Structures are given as structure tokens and as C-alpha cells.
Amino acid sequence: MAKQKGKPPMLGPYRVLDLTDDRGSFCGKILAELGADVIKVEKPGGDPSRNVGPFYKDIPDPEKSLSWFAFNLNKRGITLNLETRDGQEIFKKLAQKADFVLETFKPGYLDRLGLGYKDLSKVNPRIILTSITPFGQTGPYSLFNSPDLVTMSMAGYTFICGDSDRPPVRFSSDQSYMQSSLQATVGTLIAHYYRQQTGEGQHVDVSMQESMVWTLCYAPHDWFLLKQIIHTREGSYWKRLGVTYRLIWPCKDGYVCYRLLMAQPGAEVMNDLIASMNKEGLGEKMKDISWTTLSFTEVPQEQINEWEAEIGKYFLRHTKRELHEEAVRQKNVLQPVNNAKDLYESPQLASRDFWVQVKHPELRTSITYPGPYFRSTETAWQMGKRAPLIGEHNDDIYIKELGFSKNELAILKKENVI
Amino acid sequence: MTKKYALQGLKVVDFSWVFTGPIVTKYLGDHGAEVIKIESATRPDGTRLMTPFKPGAMGLNASGVFANYNSSKYSININLREPRGKEVVKKLVQRADIVLETFGPGVMSKLQLDYDVLKQVKSDIIMLSMTMVGQTGPHSQQPSFGQVLQATNGFVQLLGWPDRSPSLPVAAYTDYIAPWYVLIALMSALDFRHRTGKGQYIDLAMLEASVHLAAPVVMDYVANSNIQDRMGNRNPGYAPHGVYPCKGKQRWIAIAVATDDEWQSLCKVMGGPEWTKSPKFDTLLHRTKHQDEMDKLIGKWTGNQTAEELMAKLQAVGVAAGVLQTGEDLVDKDPQIKHRGHFFEIEHAEMGKHLTELPPFKLSRTPAHPQRPFPSFGEHTEYVCKEILHMGDAEFAELIGAGVLA
Numbered sequence: 001m002a003k004q005k006g007k008p009p010m011l012g013p014y015r016v017l018d019l020t021d022d023r024g025s026f027c028g029k030i031l032a033e034l035g036a037d038v039i040k041v042e043k044p045g046g047d048p049s050r051n052v053g054p055f056y057k058d059i060p061d062p063e064k065s066l067s068w069f070a071f072n073l074n075k076r077g078i079t080l081n082l083e084t085r086d087g088q089e090i091f092k093k094l095a096q097k098a099d100f101v102l103e104t105f106k107p108g109y110l111d112r113l114g115l116g117y118k119d120l121s122k123v124n125p126r127i128i129l130t131s132i133t134p135f136g137q138t139g140p141y142s143l144f145n146s147p148d149l150v151t152m153s154m155a156g157y158t159f160i161c162g163d164s165d166r167p168p169v170r171f172s173s174d175q176s177y178m179q180s181s182l183q184a185t186v187g188t189l190i191a192h193y194y195r196q197q198t199g200e201g202q203h204v205d206v207s208m209q210e211s212m213v214w215t216l217c218y219a220p221h222d223w224f225l226l227k228q229i230i231h232t233r234e235g236s237y238w239k240r241l242g243v244t245y246r247l248i249w250p251c252k253d254g255y256v257c258y259r260l261l262m263a264q265p266g267a268e269v270m271n272d273l274i275a276s277m278n279k280e281g282l283g284e285k286m287k288d289i290s291w292t293t294l295s296f297t298e299v300p301q302e303q304i305n306e307w308e309a310e311i312g313k314y315f316l317r318h319t320k321r322e323l324h325e326e327a328v329r330q331k332n333v334l335q336p337v338n339n340a341k342d343l344y345e346s347p348q349l350a351s352r353d354f355w356v357q358v359k360h361p362e363l364r365t366s367i368t369y370p371g372p373y374f375r376s377t378e379t380a381w382q383m384g385k386r387a388p389l390i391g392e393h394n395d396d397i398y399i400k401e402l403g404f405s406k407n408e409l410a411i412l413k414k415e416n417v418i
Numbered sequence: 419m420t421k422k423y424a425l426q427g428l429k430v431v432d433f434s435w436v437f438t439g440p441i442v443t444k445y446l447g448d449h450g451a452e453v454i455k456i457e458s459a460t461r462p463d464g465t466r467l468m469t470p471f472k473p474g475a476m477g478l479n480a481s482g483v484f485a486n487y488n489s490s491k492y493s494i495n496i497n498l499r500e501p502r503g504k505e506v507v508k509k510l511v512q513r514a515d516i517v518l519e520t521f522g523p524g525v526m527s528k529l530q531l532d533y534d535v536l537k538q539v540k541s542d543i544i545m546l547s548m549t550m551v552g553q554t555g556p557h558s559q560q561p562s563f564g565q566v567l568q569a570t571n572g573f574v575q576l577l578g579w580p581d582r583s584p585s586l587p588v589a590a591y592t593d594y595i596a597p598w599y600v601l602i603a604l605m606s607a608l609d610f611r612h613r614t615g616k617g618q619y620i621d622l623a624m625l626e627a628s629v630h631l632a633a634p635v636v637m638d639y640v641a642n643s644n645i646q647d648r649m650g651n652r653n654p655g656y657a658p659h660g661v662y663p664c665k666g667k668q669r670w671i672a673i674a675v676a677t678d679d680e681w682q683s684l685c686k687v688m689g690g691p692e693w694t695k696s697p698k699f700d701t702l703l704h705r706t707k708h709q710d711e712m713d714k715l716i717g718k719w720t721g722n723q724t725a726e727e728l729m730a731k732l733q734a735v736g737v738a739a740g741v742l743q744t745g746e747d748l749v750d751k752d753p754q755i756k757h758r759g760h761f762f763e764i765e766h767a768e769m770g771k772h773l774t775e776l777p778p779f780k781l782s783r784t785p786a787h788p789q790r791p792f793p794s795f796g797e798h799t800e801y802v803c804k805e806i807l808h809m810g811d812a813e814f815a816e817l818i819g820a821g822v823l824a
Contacts, residue, residue, distance in 0.1 A: 010606035013613070026630075034606050053654060054638040054646075066641060070633035117782070136780070139757035144733050145680075149651065149659060150740035153672035154752075158661060159742040160588045161577055167661040168670060168742055169585065172576045172649040178631040180778065182598035187779030189605035190449055194424035194784055196612050203782040210760050210778030213748060217437070217589030218470065220761060221482030223745030224773045225470045231588045232668060235578070238565075238586060241469060247565065247586045248574065255583055257569030266561055328560045335566040337584060339575045340639035340646060343629065346570075351555040354626055368640040373627040374603050375552075377533070378618035379610055 004372060007380035009035020014099040017041055017091075018075060019082075022049030022174070023208070024104040024132040025071040026181035027188070031100070032074035033382050039397065040077040041091070044416050046390040056363060062390065063362065069387045073358065073369060077388025078397050079418045082113055086417045093402060095120050100188060101129045107137040117203040127201045130188045132180050136207035146208070148174040155212030156219055162233040180211035241297060246308050248337065251315040255337035256323050258315075260307065262299070267291040272330040277314045286310060344368070358384040394418055423450025424784040428608075431510050432456060432491065433519035433526075435463040437564065437590070438548060438624070440487040441597040442518060442604070445777060447490025448786040454510055454802055455491045455793065458498055459824050462795050463488075472769045478795040479768045488792035489764065489774040494803070495796030495824040498529050502822045507531060508539045509807050515611075516604055517545040522561065523553045533619040542617035544607045548600050552623035564590025564624075571628040572635060578648045585648075592628045599627040657705035658684075661742060662717045664725040670742035671725040673716065673732065678702060683735040688719050749773070766791040799823050 011034040018028035018040045025040070025047075032038040040047070050062035057064070081087040092115070095101060101120060103110060110116045110131075117129045131137060134146035134154075141154075152158045152170045162169040187204040195201055213220070222230045230240065236248035238259070248255050261267040270291040277283035286307060315323060320336035327334035336342060349355065356371035372381035398404045398418065412418045421427075428451035432443045440455075440463065447453040457463060465484040472480045497503045508531075511517060517536060519526055526532040526547070533545045547553060550562040551570075568574055568591045578585035603620050611617055629636065638644045653659045659674045675681050678701060685694040693699075693715050698708045705712060720728060725741040732739035741747065748755055755761065758780070761773045769791075777786050803809040803823065817823045 008610075010603075010610040030602060034602075054634055054642065054644065056641050058642055058644075066637045067634040070637055130779075135754050136758055139754045141733075141754040144740070145736055145738040146740060147656070147674045147676065147738050149653065149656075149661075149672045149674045150738045153661070153670075153742045154740040154754075156743045156745065156748050158672060159668075159670070159744055162585050163579065163582060166579060167651070167663070169578060169648075169651050169661070170672075171573065172646070172653075173573075173632055173635060175591075175631065179594070179598075182595070182602070182631075183778050186445065186598050186601045186605070187777065187781060189602060189609075190424045190445075191781050191784075193428075193605055193608055194421070194781075196609065197427075198421065200783060202784065205780040205782070207758060207760075207778045209754065210758060213755070213760060214775060214778060215589060215591065215594035216745075217483060217594075219588075219745035220749050220773055220775075221486060221745075222470050223749045224761075225472055225482045227746075228470075229744050229746060230470075233585070234588070235585050236583050238588075248569070248583055250583060255569075255574075257566040257574060257586075259565065328557055331559070331561055333560075333562055333566050335562065335570045337569040337574050338572050340572060340632075340636045343570075343572050343636055344639060348551050348555045348557040349626070349629075352552055352623070352626070354629075367637060370626070370629045370633050370636060373599060373630065374620050374622040376607075376618045376620045378616050379607070 004375070004380040007376070007378060009382050010379045011036045015039065015097065016100040016102060017094055017098045019101065019103040019105070020132065021047060021104050022052050022067065022071070023177045024102060024181055024184065025049065026178055027130070027132065027184045028075060028102050029071045029073055030181070030185045031188075035382050038075040039094075039393070040072055040075045040388060041080050042077060042390065044079045044081050044418060046079070056367070069367065070369065072387035073384045074382055075388055076393040076396070077391065078394050079391040081417050082115060084415065084417050086412060086415065088114055090402070090417070091115055092120070092123050094397070095127060096124050098124070098127065099192075101127060102132070102184070102188075103129070104132045107131070107133055107142050121201055125201060126195060126199060128188055128191045128195065128204060130184050130204040130206065132184045132206045132208065134208045136210070137205045148176045151176040151208045152212055155209045156216050157212050160216075160219065160231045160233065163235040164233045168233055176208045176212050179215065180206055180208040183211045183214070243297060243304070244301065245304055249312055249315050251318055251320050251323055253319045254339075256315060256320050256334055257337055258334040260304065261333065262291050262294040264292070266331070269330050269332045273311070273332055276326060277311070280314065280317065282314050283310050356384055358386050360386050362389070391418065421450070422784065423787070424781060426450040428452070428516070429514045430454065430516045430518065431507070431514045433517070433521065434548070435520060436465055437487065437593040438596045438600070439518055439520040440465065442600045443491060444487050444489055445597070445601055445786070448776065448788050449784070450789070453491040454806075455488065455493045456498075456507065457493055457495050457795060459495060466795065472772065475769055479766070482772055485766065485769060485772045485792045486774050490789040491793055492798035492802055493793035493796055494799045497822050497824070498531070500820070500822045502817060502820070504529070504531060506803070506807070506817070506823070508536070510802070511536050511539050511543060514540065515544060515608065517543060518548070518600070518604075519545075520548045523549055523558050537617065540617075542611055542615060544604065544611060544617045544620070546600060546604060546620040546622060548596055548622045548624065550623070551625045553621045564593035567624060568592045571625055572632050573628070576632070576635070576646070576648050579650045580647055592624050595628040595631060596622070596624040652709070657702055657709055658712055658716055660713050660716070662713070662720040664720050664728065665722055666724065669725045671720055671728050672740050672742060674738040676738070680737050681705065684732065684737050687731050687735060687737070691719075762788055764788055764791045768794055796824055
């Protein structure tokens with residue numbers, strides 16, 4: 001695949017006004033890395049989610065949040081107080097020339113400020129307003145207080161995660177914010193396609209709960225079709241159709257993810273794994289089994305347990321990297337349970353020049369970020385410019401673009417508008 | 419100019435299978451695009467064989483998961499090894515905007531249906547290949563599937579208890595990241611074509627896309643040498659932050675308290691028991707330090723109440739609390755999910771009633787709506803050939819007879 005350099009981004013001509021906090025800033029970041037001019041609009045003093053860690057060198061500081069950096073990459077930044085009349089007027093002026101507005105306020109908040117969809121579409125009928133909230137704009141739970149743990153739980157995700165002898169758990173990472181930001185981007189771009197055809201904007205109303213429901217796969221259908229709750233908390237195992245098999249296995253330096261392969265094309269590679277085990281005196285009884293013709297539902301559970309115990313012994317003698325390299329050679333499906341360090345050192349990601357260096361002159365350093373997730377013959381993912389400092393582009397927007405004088409800007413500052 | 423559906427008129431040729439690709443094309447189809455799902459007798463979409471099945475139903479047209487992910491599509495059964503099968507595909511591509519495929523790297527080239535070939539057929543075609551780790555690189559030829567790939571990108575490491583082995587997300591988590599990125603790339607490529615007249619080929623890697631969802635975790639390592647690990651239900655900045663037992667079997671409530679004000683509200687709902695007045699719990703800092711003790715005390719209080727009544731009482735005073743809902747809660751009870759119309763009940767001629775999900779976003783002018791239930795295997799071979807490609811009866815009969823179509 002050809003190099004990225006010199007190719008245009010896909011969404012170059014568009015402007016996005018990004019009013020989101022940490023629950024939605026990922027959405028604007030995705031549009032920004034596709035080339036859109038995303039302007040983060042923060043409260044005077046900065047978006048409170050600048051205080052979400054981790055921080056650069058572990059120093060809590062609104063200009064050092066790595067989360068904020070990650071999800072505001074490539075954006076520009078201004079400060080604006082939407083709760084003042086001047087602020088509202090300025091925002092409407094910006095909306096006249098914008099293509100998208102993204103927001104994560106409580107339902108009704110922007111309407112009360114005179115900046116809801118109805119108001120914005122009056123000044124710009126083409127505008128697309130995307131609202132990301134825990135449960136959507138309307139409905140009995142729409143005003144609930146719902147950080148990630150609560151949203152994950154209401155979506156049915158937490159119930160199925162964890163060990164059976166302890167309470168359910170969530171990911172140690174705010175995945176409902178990520179999922180709903182992605183879905184919001186999809187909805188926004190589908191609305192954009194329609195606008196390209198018809199000239200009409202619209203309001204995109206995203207539910208974080210429903211975004212997580214989308215990741216459940218089985219649970220709604222197990223209930224609707226079978227009236228069963230099949231998955232509870234199976235820890236490292238997978239249980240279905242009355243069969244239990246191991247997915248997460250301890251190895252010498254951590255864990256690997258692997259599943260016995262039976263009854264499916266590709267299962268013949270089990271024999272290569274067993275040959276490796278045989279060399280170390282393990283898996284003698286597993287020789288000469290025709291793995292492709294076995295059926296999960298016909299092999300007794302005790303037999304599966306016995307095979308798994310033997311394979312488990314082999315894994316304990318080797319590191320996750322050794323086991324993965326062997327699996328790559330044998331075309332087996334085993335994967336390492338990677339932590340951040342393993343991921344950063346992944347030869348696969350290195351071979352595709354995935355990691356990018358982003359300059360942070362104020363910190364006198366460069367920081368490594370995740371890079372392009374696609375390669376294209378015509379277009380490129382945008383290389384990173386670091387997230388904006390608080391109010392960094394106020395002059396660009398207010399003076400150069402909107403034509404305010406320095407004196408007027410000073411008044412707006414004094415009045416806590418910017 | 420107004421249309422009922424956002425993507426009306428868009429045409430998609432869909433070689434994808436299993437979860438990720440079909441979810442993408444369901445989204446397109448439910449927004450009005452014409453999606454033609456290419457299957458073959460030797461290779462039906464594997465999800466057709468995935469549980470749960472409609473009780474009593476058998477065969478390829480009874481899987482609840484398949485039914486969910488394949489609404490609004492046509493299924494055509496073509497033998498791609500036959501040159502004349504390839505010709506049918508090319509005729510479909512000639513009138514299409516998008517080609518999507520999720521085979522391993524190299525499969526489309528072997529079928530002589532790769533981008534270089536298809537762009538000769540339709541010069542501005544947008545073709546996207548989604549694979550586990552990309553078309554290139556030392557691991558690109560390793561077979562894989564979401565259930566194990568989710569370990570590679572770091573998500574398994576972050577789920578579970580710090581003193582135990584990690585927990586497995588029941589449904590492969592990466593399978594529910596890639597579809598949204600594929601949709602984003604496709605919709606953006608359509609805009610690019612609209613403005614420049616140019617199609618493109620896109621190589622999209624599930625692994626690379628999914629790393630973005632844990633970007634701060636990687637950056638914390640690169641910048642600070644911190645290796646983040648699973649923390650059970652702990653979350654810096656919140657205390658309490660946990661899941662507590664409620665009345666009934668496997669009933670739980672999640673409670674997350676960010677501020678001291680919220681803590682005071684929680685204490686009031688608890689009836690202000692003596693222990694809450696201890697200085698051990700008066701500030702976020704102190705509560706964070708004594709979380710284990712606090713969790714036990716809160717768990718005693720929640721244990722004899724229902725999760726639903728607790729949620730109502732706590733949310734009424736602004737405390738973040740939510741029931742750990744099950745499939746039953748979501749499908750039969752949750753009034754919010756009902757209000758949003760998340761699950762759409764639809765009838766299939768063979769399978770009967772089943773659920774198909776709608777996107778979690780509502781477009782105010784052009785909301786998504788399933789155009790029809792999932793296609794039975796090869797259901798639309800004749801329709802696609804005759805009505806869409808205007809193939810003559812004799813030619814169609816001959817291709818059926820020769821085993822090119824089924």
C-alpha cells in the first residue's frame with residue numbers, strides 16, 4: 001500500500017464546532033483526523049475534562065492530561081461562555097459558517113440557551129447538530145446521572161463481565177464514551193451524506209446506553225428467542241450450548257488467548273501445536289486426533305478439560321511472545337493478552353508505521369500516539385498536531401475571522417465571555 | 419429533493435461475513451441503501467449457524483444473531499470460482515458505489531476480484547477491505563477472529579480483578595469497534611468522491627482501529643512508563659464506584675459517586691447511618707482510601723432492596739445509579755429502550771418473529787428503519803439477476819443449471 005504522504009484527507013472542507021466533554025471528544029477527534037477543521041469550544045478557563053488523568057509525567061495539570069491530548073488531537077481551541085448573551089450571539093455567528101456541531105450537555109440545556117437544533121437551524125438550515133447523552137434526548141431516563149459504570153450496567157454489559165464468585169465488573173477504561181463517540185460519528189456522517197444530496201441538515205440524537213447494547217451480541221436474542229439468560233460471569237471461560245472451554249490461559253509471563261479448535265476448517269493446525277508439545281514430553285495422548293471432524297457438542301466435557309490441562313502445562317513453560325510467534329508460524333489462532341507495553345512493541349504495528357510522534361513544544365518533547373487505522377490509494381489519515389492549549393486560537397477565530405478588535409476581545413475577556 | 423431515507427440510492431456489493439462487515443451493511447441498508455450480500459453454496463455466512471436459534475427451526479434461516487445483523491439486504495448465491503459467476507459480480511459492481519469485503523488478505527486477488535480488477539469495471543468504485551491486522555505485516559497471514567484478537571489490542575488485560583486472571587468479554591469486543599470505523603471510512607470516502615469524482619481502495623485494520631479506544635492507556639506507558647492494569651470496579655475520581663448486591667437472584671446495582679455533594683445525597687437516601695458520619699468517608703480523598711470498608715457497608719444496605727427501587731430513589735436525588743440489566747430487562751422491561759425503539763420486532767417468512775436492532779442514533783429527518791427482514795440463504799438470486807441486472811430468463815436458467823447461481 002502506497003505511503004500516506006502527499007495525499008489529501010477525506011473531509012478537508014468541513015468545519016466542526018465541538019462543545020463536548022470527555023464523553024464525546026473522541027467524536028470530534030475522529031473527524032479531525034479525517035481532515036475536518038474541528039474547533040473545540042471550551043468554557044473560559046478550560047474544559048473540566050482537562051482534569052481527567054492520566055497526566056504527562058503524572059503531574060495533574062489541565063495542560064498535561066494525556067486523555068485530553070489523545071481525544072483532542074488535531075483540533076483547534078477557543079474559549080467561549082455560552083451562558084452569556086454575547087457568548088450566545090458569537091456562537092450563532094460561528095454556527096452560520098459551520099457544518100457540524102457536537103455536544104454532550106444534558107438534554108434541554110442548549111434549548112434553554114437559545115442554541116438548540118431549532119435555533120441553530122434557523123441561522124444555518126444545513127447545520128447538523130449531534131447530541132451525545134447517556135440515554136438520548138427524551139424518555140423516562142433521559143435526565144439520569146450516568147457516568148460510564150452506570151451506562152455500561154444499564155446497557156447489560158457489566159452483568160456479563162467478571163468472575164462468578166465476585167460482583168460483575170466493567171472495563172477499567174471508559175468504553176461507553178468511546179463507543180458512543182464512534183456511533184455519533186457514523187450518524188453524523190450518514191446525516192452529512194443526506195445533506196450532500198438534499199441540502200438539509202438534521203439533529204442526530206445519540207444514546208450511550210444503546211451504543212453499548214450494540215456490543216452485547218447474544219443476550220437480547222437469548223432472551224427473545226429462548227427466554228434464557230445464558231451468559232453471567234464466566235471469567236476466563238466461555239460457556240455455551242452446554243460446553244465450557246477456556247479462552248484465557250496463564251503462560252510464563254502473563255496470559256494468552258486461545259481456544260481449542262474442533263469441527264471447523266483450520267482445526268488441523270492443532271496437530272502442529274501438539275507436535276510442539278510432544279517435543280517437550282507433553283500431549284502424548286493428543287496425538288493422531290482428527291480435530292477437524294470432532295464436534296464440540298459430542299466430546300465429553302471431561303475430555304475437553306483433560307486436553308486443556310495438558311495444553312495449559314505447555315503454555316506455562318513459554319512466554320506470550322514465544323507462543324504468539326509460534327502461532328503465527330503454525331497459522332494457529334493464539335494471541336497474546338497484551339498490555340500497553342506489549343502493544344507498543346508489536347512488530348505488526350511497527351511494520352505498518354502505526355505509531356506517530358506528535359510534537360509538544362510546551363513540554364519540550366514529542367509524545368507517541370496511535371496513528372492511521374486505514375491506508376488508502378487516494379487519501380490519508382491526518383498526521384497529528386497536538387491538542388489546543390486553553391484559548392489558543394481565540395485570536396484566529398475572534399479577530400481574524402469574526403473581525404473583533406483587540407479592545408473588544410479585552411472586554412469579552414473581562415466579562416468572562418471568552 | 420427530500421427522500422425518506424438518508425442513503426436511498428446508494429448501492430453496495432457486500433462480500434463480508436460473520437459480524438463486523440454485516441453490521442456495517444445492515445446500518446447502510448436500514449438507512450435505505452441497496453445491499454446485495456454475496457454468498458455461495460460452499461460458503462454461506464457462518465453466522466447463519468450461530469446460536470441462539472428460533473426454537474424448532476432448523477437450517478440456515480433461524481439464527482437470532484444473523485437475523486439481527488442482516489436486515490434490509492438481498493442475498494444472492496453465486497459460485498465465485500466460476501468465470502461466469504465472476505461476470506455476474508462484475509455486473510453488480512458496475513452499478514455499485516461500494517464494495518466491502520472481510521476475507522483474509524489475498525483472497526480477493528485469488529478470486530481475481532481485487533481492487534485493480536474492479537476499478538476497471540467501475541472507475542470510481544469505493545472498495546474497503548477489513549481484516550484483523552491489515553493487508554500487510556508479519557502477522558497478516560495468521561488466521562484470527564475477534565474472540566482472541568480482543569486480547570491483542572489490550573482490552574482483555576483491562577477487564578477483571580487485579581489479583582485474578584483477566585475476564586473475557588463475552589462477545590468479541592473488537593468486533594464492535596471495527597464496524598463503526600468501517601462506516602466512518604466509507605461515508606467519508608463517499609463525500610470525497612462527491613467532491614472529487616475519485617473512488618479509492620481502503621485497507622482497514624481492526625487491531626489499529628481498536629487501539630484508538632484505549633489511546634491514553636498506551637500513552638501513559640510511552641510517556642510515563644506506567645503499565646495500566648485492570649482495577650475491578652475502581653475508577654480514580656469516584657468513590658464509591660462499584661456494583662452492589664440487591665434483593666433477588668443475580669440482581670445488582672451500580673453506584674458511582676464523583677462529588678462530596680453526591681455523597682451527602684447518597685447518605686441521606688441511606689437514612690444517614692452512624693458509619694457515614696465518620697471522617698473516614700467525608701471527602702473523596704478519604705473515601706478513596708477506605709473504599710473496601712465502604713463497599714461492604716453500602717452492600718449491606720443495598721442487599722435487601724430491589725435494584726429498581728434503589729435506582730429510582732438515588733437518581734431522584736441526582737446520584738448516579740443503574741440496574742445491572744440482563745437480556746430480559748432490556749428486551750421486556752426497560753422503558754427507555756422501549757421509548758427509543760431500540761429493538762425492532764420483525765417477522766421472517768421462515769423464522770417468524772425476531773429482533774433486529776436499530777442504530778443508537780436517531781436522525782431527526784431520516785431515521786433508520788429496517789426495510790425488510792434478513793434474507794434467507796440465496797433468497798434473492800433470481801430477483802437480483804432479473805430485476806436488478808435485467809438478465810433474460812434463458813440465461814438465468816442456464817446459469818442455475820450450470821451451478822454458477824443457486
